[in-house]
Amino acid sequence: MFRQKTLNDVRQGMKQWLAEAGKLARGLPGKRRFSTVSDLEIDPLYTPENIRDLDFTGDIGYPGCYPFTRGCQTTGYRGKVWTFRMFSGLGSAEDTNRRWHQLLKEGETGLSTAFDFPTLMGYDSDSPKAAAEVGRCGVAIDTLADFEVLTDRIPLDKVTTSMTINPPASVLWAMYLVAAEKQGVSWDRVGGTIQNDMLKEFIAQKTFMCPPEPSIRLISDTIEFGTRHVPRWNTISISGYHIREAGSTAVQELAFTLADGIAYVQDVITRKKLDVDAFAPRLSFFFDSHMDFFEEIAKFRAARRMWAKIMRDRFQAKSPRAWWLRFHTQTAGCSLTHQQPYNNIVRTATEALAAVLGGTQSLHTNSFDEEFALPTEFAATIALRTQQVLAEETGVVNTIDPLAGSYFVEALTRQIEEEAWEYIQKIDEMGGMLAAIAGGFPQREIANAAYHFKRQVDNREKVQVGVNKYVAKEEAPIEFLKIDEKVEAAQVKRLRQVKRTRDNRRVTRSLRDLRAACRSDKNVMPGVIEAVRAYATEQEICDVYREVFGEYRDPGFY
Amino acid sequence: MSPEKKLRVLIAKPGLDGHDRGARIIARGYRDAGFEVIYTGVHQTPEQIVTAAIQEDVDLVGLSCLSGAHRHLFTEVVKQLRENGAANVTVIGGGIIPPEDIPRLKKAGIREIFLPGTPLEKILAWTRKNVKPAK
Numbered sequence: 275m276f277r278q279k280t281l282n283d284v285r286q287g288m289k290q291w292l293a294e295a296g297k298l299a300r301g302l303p304g305k306r307r308f309s310t311v312s313d314l315e316i317d318p319l320y321t322p323e324n325i326r327d328l329d330f331t332g333d334i335g336y337p338g339c340y341p342f343t344r345g346c347q348t349t350g351y352r353g354k355v356w357t358f359r360m361f362s363g364l365g366s367a368e369d370t371n372r373r374w375h376q377l378l379k380e381g382e383t384g385l386s387t388a389f390d391f392p393t394l395m396g397y398d399s400d401s402p403k404a405a406a407e408v409g410r411c412g413v414a415i416d417t418l419a420d421f422e423v424l425t426d427r428i429p430l431d432k433v434t435t436s437m438t439i440n441p442p443a444s445v446l447w448a449m450y451l452v453a454a455e456k457q458g459v460s461w462d463r464v465g466g467t468i469q470n471d472m473l474k475e476f477i478a479q480k481t482f483m484c485p486p487e488p489s490i491r492l493i494s495d496t497i498e499f500g501t502r503h504v505p506r507w508n509t510i511s512i513s514g515y516h517i518r519e520a521g522s523t524a525v526q527e528l529a530f531t532l533a534d535g536i537a538y539v540q541d542v543i544t545r546k547k548l549d550v551d552a553f554a555p556r557l558s559f560f561f562d563s564h565m566d567f568f569e570e571i572a573k574f575r576a577a578r579r580m581w582a583k584i585m586r587d588r589f590q591a592k593s594p595r596a597w598w599l600r601f602h603t604q605t606a607g608c609s610l611t612h613q614q615p616y617n618n619i620v621r622t623a624t625e626a627l628a629a630v631l632g633g634t635q636s637l638h639t640n641s642f643d644e645e646f647a648l649p650t651e652f653a654a655t656i657a658l659r660t661q662q663v664l665a666e667e668t669g670v671v672n673t674i675d676p677l678a679g680s681y682f683v684e685a686l687t688r689q690i691e692e693e694a695w696e697y698i699q700k701i702d703e704m705g706g707m708l709a710a711i712a713g714g715f716p717q718r719e720i721a722n723a724a725y726h727f728k729r730q731v732d733n734r735e736k737v738q739v740g741v742n743k744y745v746a747k748e749e750a751p752i753e754f755l756k757i758d759e760k761v762e763a764a765q766v767k768r769l770r771q772v773k774r775t776r777d778n779r780r781v782t783r784s785l786r787d788l789r790a791a792c793r794s795d796k797n798v799m800p801g802v803i804e805a806v807r808a809y810a811t812e813q814e815i816c817d818v819y820r821e822v823f824g825e826y827r828d829p830g831f832y
Numbered sequence: 833m834s835p836e837k838k839l840r841v842l843i844a845k846p847g848l849d850g851h852d853r854g855a856r857i858i859a860r861g862y863r864d865a866g867f868e869v870i871y872t873g874v875h876q877t878p879e880q881i882v883t884a885a886i887q888e889d890v891d892l893v894g895l896s897c898l899s900g901a902h903r904h905l906f907t908e909v910v911k912q913l914r915e916n917g918a919a920n921v922t923v924i925g926g927g928i929i930p931p932e933d934i935p936r937l938k939k940a941g942i943r944e945i946f947l948p949g950t951p952l953e954k955i956l957a958w959t960r961k962n963v964k965p966a967k
Contacts, residue, residue, distance in 0.1 A: 391848035391899050395875075403877070406904030407848055480850025480874045521853050608853070612948040645948060646930050647900065721856055728857050732951040741949040754930060757900070828873030832843075832856035 275330055276322045284321045291319065311566035311736070312523035313726065314689070320681035328684060333579070337674045340586070342578040343687070345633040346598040350674030351665075357636035358661045359436060359602065363388030363413035364648050365761045367423035370413040374428060376651060380658055385428070385435040385466075386638060388412035388648075389446070394481050396442040396816030399765040408762040411648065416769045416811050421449040422456065430454040434465040436511070436602065436636075441483035443470035444496055444798060445815045448806040451504065467508040467558055467602070470496055473534040473707055477716045479516035480828060483816060486708050488823035490541050492798060497538070498546045499799035501553045508558040510538060511602065517716075518562035519608045521724020524573045525690055527562060529697030530707075530716050532580055535559070536698070537707040539589055550589050554596035563629040564606040565621060571677060572686035574632025577601070580691055602636040603629035610645050614740035615752055618642035623660050630670050631677055637661055646754040717831040769811065776809040784808045785818055792822040839963055840890040844872040844881040846909060849899035854926060854948070858894055861952035862959075878908035886918050891966045892959060895925040895942075902929055903936065910941035920966040924958075926950070 276284075295318065309315045317324075328334065335341065338348030347353055360377055362385075363370045374385055389412040392404035398416045399408045408414045415421055428435075430453065439446045447468045454464045472489035475482045482489070493510060500509035514531035522530070535557065542548055561577065563570050581599035585591040605625035610618045619642045626639050639657040641649030649657070665671060677683040704710045711717070730736040737743050788801035805815050843859040845852055852874050859871040870888050872881060885893050893913070895906050906925050913921050925937065926946040934945050943962065946955055 391901075395848050397848070403848060406901040407899055410900040411849070475850075480852055482850075519851075519853070521857075645928065647928070721860070724853050725857055725860050728861075728952065732953060738949065742951075751931060828875065830871045830873030832859045832871050 275328050276326055280322060281326055284323050288319075288321060288323065310524070310569040311564055311727075312525065312569060312723075313730070314523070314525070314569065320685050322681060324681050324685040325688070328688065333688075334678055334684070340594065340597060341582040342598065343575050344675035344678055346578065346600055346635075350633070351630075351671035352674070355665050355671055356630065356634050357384040357434075358382050358658060358665075359384035359386045359636045359638055360654060360658055361386045361388050361438065361604065361638045362654065363390070364755070365409040365413065365757050366765060367413055367415065367420045369409070369761070371424055371426050371428070373651065373654075377654070377658065378433070380655055381662060382658060384636060385433055387424075387435065387437045387439075389437075389439060390414045393442070393446075393812060394439065396445075396483050396813060396819070398811050398813035399762065399769055401813060406762075408765050409757050414761070414765045415446065415449070416765070416813075417772050417809050418449050418452055418806050419768065419772045419809065421446075421453050425450075425453045425457075430457055431459040431463045434467075436467040436469075438469045440469055440472055440475050440479075440481050441489070441819075442812055442816050443468045444492055444802045445806065445812050447496065447507075447509075448799065448803040451803060452806050461504045462506070464504065465506040467511050468496070469511045469513060469560070471510055471513045471534065473537060473711065474513050474516050474531070476711045476826070477517055477530060477534075478520035478522070478720060482826045482828075484819055484823035485826045486711060488819075489826075490537070490708070491545065492819070493538060494542045494545050495797045495799055497542050497553055497556075498548060499797055500556060501548060505556075508556050511558045511560045512538065513560040515560050515562045515604055517720065518564060518606065520720050521608075521727060522720045523723050524564065524566070524569050525693045526697065526716070526719055526723060528573050528577055528580070528690065529694035529701075531559065531561070532577070532584060532694065533698050533701045533707045533710070535581065536584060536588070539585075540706070543589070550585070550591045551593040551596050554585060554589070554591055555593065555598065559599055559601035561601055561603050561634075562606050563603045563625040563632070563634075565609045565625065567624060567628045568683060568686055569690070570625070570628040571632045572683055572690050574601070574603075574629070574634065575675075575683075575687045576691040576694065578633070579687075580694060600635045602638070603632075603634040604638040605629070605640045607640055607644060610640060610642070611738060611741050612645040614746055614749065615642050615645060617740055618645070619656060619660070622657060623664070626660055626664055627668075627670070630664055633675060643752060643754050646752070648755050648757070650753065650755045714829065714831050717829075721832055772809050773811070780808040781805070781810045781814070784810060785814060788815065789818050789822060792818060837965065838866060838868045839892060839959070839965065840868040840870070840888060841892045841894060841959075842870045842872065842881070842885050842888060842890040843894045843896070844876055844884070844909075845874040845896055846876050846878055846881055846905040847897055847899055847901045848875060849897065849901075850874045851898040852896070854898075855894075855896040858896070858926070858952070858955065861956065865956050867959075878905060878912055881909050882912040882916055882918070885913065885921055886916060889967070890921060892963045893921055893923045895923065897925070897927040897929075900928065902927060903933060906937055906942050907940040914941075918966070922963045922966070
């Protein structure tokens with residue numbers, strides 16, 4: 275990128291600067307180490323020397339052009355600002371529908387569903403395992419009847435909806451499709467995302483049901499079904515968020531997510547014999563945006579460049595759309611503190627800015643009170659307003675990828691990329707991500723990183739304001755959301771009502787057909803959709819999966 | 833702590849939430865400090881936790897819950913330990929727990945609640961001071 279003379283001058287100048295800086299540093303006590311939140315060591319100064327062998331066109335280039343370092347969309351945020359998509363779900367379907375309408379009224383531009391734990395795990399609200407969990411951590415959904423309430427007066431042909439759902443993803447997606455149908459919206463007009471990424475569940479988030487192999491098969495079924503029948507749907511959101519939240523470094527988050535992506539693409543090609551260009555454009559991604567501003571921006575830029583190389587060179591995809599890494603971002607829940615919670619507003623704003631400078635397509639900003647409970651409407655509105663202030667007041671949307679060419683950001687982007695490739699190579703050598711998970715490799719790497727960070731915080735090598743520095747003697751309590759305990763009883767009542775009034779013979783028949791599909795290599799989606807139409811419950815459908823495929827148990831690595 | 837009598841600790845994740853970062857760090861902190869540690873993994877019912885505590889003959893049970901179901905789940909573990917003749921086992925907890933729930937949990941028999949951001953050393957020091965062998 276630079277002429278030899280420039281580089282010679284830089285070397286000379288650096289020598290002088292280092293001598294000067296060395297003199298100044300001599301009087302300082304000890305030798306302080308400067309590192310990112312992931313403990314990547316950072317140099318005091320970056321110059322053309324650090325990026326001398328970068329090639330502008332090959333490594334940086336233009337938005338909308340390979341290798342997409344500067345973004346997938348040609349016009350960046352000038353063409354379309356990222357989607358304000360607030361992860362939201364609480365109590366009953368009625369409660370959540372009300373919150374959704376409120377957020378849309380306040381200028382939210384996409385929906386995102388938080389389900390309660392029984393729904394996430396494939397249990398109905400009347401299961402003994404659901405006791406005290408119904409509606410607590412998100413919305414409780416048992417049958418299509420709940421889903422119809424959830425989407426009441428939400429125009430499913432206009433709004434896109436993301437659903438954070440994994441083992442029962444096929445079931446909740448089927449409910450969405452049938453609910454759309456009932457609104458008169460055909461499947462080719464509905465848009466949205468199901469998370470549907472099980473590998474990161476085994477690695478990090480631990481919401482699992484069946485073992486890895488059948489879990490992958492169910493995912494490939496949904497990808498195939500979406501490719502053929504629901505062309506605007508992202509049938510998977512390959513997620514680094516939970517890997518990071520479980521304590522990984524930025525490099526691990528990136529590497530494990532892309533390695534998961536490789537495993538999914540490979541499985542669809544092998545199992546379904548689909549052309550990679552037919553399905554890859556609907557693969558989407560989801561990352562964390564943590565506190566270390568530049569590290570995050572570099573991670574997002576590296577992610578796009580790496581995935582483009584993976585798709586083009588490893589899988590020989592021809593369509594540029596298949597090379598795209600489009601992603602949603604959530605600010606880091608794990609960076610929020612219980613102590614002095616209002617400081618979380620500042621943390622979230624900084625993380626959101628990093629996500630935007632990294633070129634995210636869609637963003638959730640956490641609410642400051644989430645270290646206590648689900649957010650109040652007040653807190654959720656501030657979080658949404660944070661995005662609106664960034665988009666409409668700060669000028670970040672004016673130019674695309676404004677940090678490109680920064681010696682530091684480009685050098686860090688490359689460093690993160692190189693370290694992530696090393697991980698991917700290691701995983702390839704183990705035989706791919708499934709084998710790596712079976713051996714506990716990513717789980718242990720994350721556990722080590724999480725423990726290392728905790729030690730650094732405990733000995734104040736890393737600062738958390740209000741936690742290990744600037745600690746307040748006394749803190750005023752804040753108002754936080756309480757879920758009415760009546761939600762559980764009301765939900766169980768509605769579930770029983772549905773079970774009494776539906777055509778139970780149709781339910782039994784549909785579940786029998788689904789069981790047969792699971793045992794064969796037929797796609798399960800038509801069977802799931804028929805069961806949902808018959809008002810089979812989520813657990814009835816998931817019990818078929820559990821019966822045919824077995825259940826996975828946490829090996830408990832720590 | 834004398835090296836011949838190591839305290840035995842069970843770290844457990846009751847309920848359906850899989851947020852195990854805290855539990856795993858605590859398990860490791862205890863192990864590195866010389867305790868005998870058993871970690872249950874996620875998605876344990878109170879019955880499973882009580883069975884493990886009794887079979888493993890532990891002195892301390894550490895419960896972690898981030899789903900909001902802590903009141904029911906923690907209380908249930910203490911109750912079932914008592915019903916099964918293991919009332920001497922100390923039970924502590926942590927997670928996303930609103931401050932107003934803490935007195936209720938303590939009243940139900942959870943000896944201490946450690947909130948997010950608590951240094952490991954503080955939990956270890958509390959344990960050395962307060963936990964005696966259950967048998």
